[in-house]
Amino acid sequence: MKKLILLFAPFILLAQQPEYYEGINFKQEGSKIKQELHDLINSTHQPVTYTPGVWDILSESDLDLDSERRVLLIYGFTDDSTDFREQRTRDVDNKNQGGGGTGKWEREHVFPKSLAVPVLETNYPGTGTDAHNLRAVDGQTNGSRSNNPYREKVNGIDTTGQAKLYNKAFYPGDEWTGDVARIIMHMYMHYGLETDPQKVANDKTTSNNDRVPDMFLRWNVLDKVSEFEKVRNEVIAAKQGDRNPFIDNPYLATLIWGGEKAENTWAELETINYEYQQNIIEISPNPTTDKVMINANTFVKANLYDINGRLLGVDLGKEVSLSQYPAGIYILAIHLKDGNIVTKKVIKK
Numbered sequence: 001m002k003k004l005i006l007l008f009a010p011f012i013l014l015a016q017q018p019e020y021y022e023g024i025n026f027k028q029e030g031s032k033i034k035q036e037l038h039d040l041i042n043s044t045h046q047p048v049t050y051t052p053g054v055w056d057i058l059s060e061s062d063l064d065l066d067s068e069r070r071v072l073l074i075y076g077f078t079d080d081s082t083d084f085r086e087q088r089t090r091d092v093d094n095k096n097q098g099g100g101g102t103g104k105w106e107r108e109h110v111f112p113k114s115l116a117v118p119v120l121e122t123n124y125p126g127t128g129t130d131a132h133n134l135r136a137v138d139g140q141t142n143g144s145r146s147n148n149p150y151r152e153k154v155n156g157i158d159t160t161g162q163a164k165l166y167n168k169a170f171y172p173g174d175e176w177t178g179d180v181a182r183i184i185m186h187m188y189m190h191y192g193l194e195t196d197p198q199k200v201a202n203d204k205t206t207s208n209n210d211r212v213p214d215m216f217l218r219w220n221v222l223d224k225v226s227e228f229e230k231v232r233n234e235v236i237a238a239k240q241g242d243r244n245p246f247i248d249n250p251y252l253a254t255l256i257w258g259g260e261k262a263e264n265t266w267a268e269l270e271t272i273n274y275e276y277q278q279n280i281i282e283i284s285p286n287p288t289t290d291k292v293m294i295n296a297n298t299f300v301k302a303n304l305y306d307i308n309g310r311l312l313g314v315d316l317g318k319e320v321s322l323s324q325y326p327a328g329i330y331i332l333a334i335h336l337k338d339g340n341i342v343t344k345k346v347i348k349k
Contacts, residue, residue: 047125178223217259
């Protein structure tokens with residue numbers, strides 16, 4: 001309860017790490033950071049049921065930020081296609097809950113169920129029902145993707161950037177490589193060898209001795225965290241208790257497993273062999289009864305969401321009115337000139 005009180009108190013931020021990580025020493029050796037993050041995630045995680053729990057969460061966390069009541073489909077490519085397998089979004093109510101049929105969306109285990117040891121169980125709350133590992137996906141795509149390991153692009157084969165199964169290995173598509181990497185790393189952080197990342201990658205591990213393939217570390221660098229991932233992380237944290245630390249700051253993967261340096265988003269870590277331009281962000285008043293003011297030196301725009309991930313306002317200025325909305329918790333996605341997106345919670349009384 002103390003952590004919640006601190007989280008929603010009025011705040012002045014210097015690109016700070018979330019209160020969720022209070023007490024973790026990120027200046028220590030990587031294996032110790034990993035262990036402390038594991039302990040934190042494990043202690044805050046609140047298991048949910050596969051049905052209806054995960055269905056309910058994904059129907060909110062996976063809503064496409066640019067459309068009304070449509071979920072964003074991992075591995076999707078374009079809604080201009082008539083091929084269901086290539087489409088990026090799907091009506092949120094058009095889900096496969098036992099009826100079958102094409103054109104429906106399902107729950108995709110990004111770390112495949114059958115590659116875990118033991119296999120991921122969905123009959124009761126546990127590893128197999130962790131919403132961080134589950135994404136909305138087209139049903140046909142889910143069937144062809146199956147439990148094949150992930151792979152890098154192949155010259156002459158992956159020319160469009162779309163997801164593709166080739167030689168019994170699966171490329172998730174240019175848009176989704178970072179999403180996949182950050183989910184796989186989170187699962188390994190939380191569940192250890194039960195979700196061994198080497199079992200889901202056709203790639204070697206050279207940057208560390210802790211079984212995280214170079215491919216996932218590379219994807220974490222090349223495909224930066226999107227606004228969708230950030231909002232999704234907030235929605236799942238509100239429902240399930242724990243956060244994905246690699247969405248909050250991709251640089252944590254570099255601190256733990258090495259490899260090419262990922263983007264750092266926390267001022268607190270700038271002294272750890274990383275140059276970082278501080279962005280002062282002030283939001284006030286918080287809580288509020290009417291509106292909040294955003295003070296950010298490199299402010300571009302803000303988008304507003306409710307705590308269920310529904311988009312309420314886009315391209316907002318530094319003054320954001322909440323007067324027309326009921327009391328509750330809201331999410332501001334603040335865009336900065338350097339391309340960073342900072343998500344913060346606001347309480348409307």
